[in-house]
Amino acid sequence: MKQLHDQLNKIVATQGVLFTKLHQHHWYVKGPNFFTLHEKFEELYDEVNAQFDEFAERLLTIGGHPYSTLAEFIEHSSIKEAPYTDKVPAEEMVKTVLADFELAVKDLEKGIELAGEAGDDDTEDLCIGYKTSLEKHMWMLQYYLD
Ligand SMILES: [Fe+2]
Known part of the structure; x- marks a missing residue:
């Protein structure tokens, strides 16, 4: 159970940074493509925010303690952030989102595995649902790049 708690917490941290x-x-x-991407990124952070809360509350529900500070999120996140200094081409940003979603999906796959081992169907379902959604976004972002 400790491993599952830690993994859910990692998912929380990753969403916090994302x-x-x-x-x-x-x-x-x-x-x-400013108008398209500006709006798309907003849609994505809204979804990430909802899942961030969902996973933290699931962790509380099963007796865990979600990280709740920015320092903890940064320390435990699977994805890394960097200050915006020089101009980044829009296409590079989309590629970064794709790479970050791939890492977030890896977090979720580990969550599915551990929840399965723990017999926690609801957490497993939560991980599967979010993974499915991220993968759909990845398909669309990839088609945008193609
Ligand atoms: Fe805005």
Whole structure:
């Protein structure tokens, strides 16, 4: 159970950083696709925010203690952030989101495995649902790039 708690907490931390990072893209994206991507990044951080809360509350429900500080999120997140200094092409931002979603999916796959081992169907279901949604976004982002 400890392993499952730790993994859910890692998912919480990753979403915490992802939420901020998507705001960075939302604020700084430039170029002819500004309106499309500005809006898409907002849609994505809204979903990430909802899942961030969902996973933290699931962890509480099963007796765990979600991280609740920015320092903890940064320390335990699977994805890394960086300050926006030089102009980043819009396409690079989309590629970054794709790479970050891939890491978030890996977190969720581990969560599915551990929840399965613990016989926790609800947590497993939560992980599967979010993974399915992220993978759909990844397909769309990849088609955007193609
Ligand atoms: Fe905004």
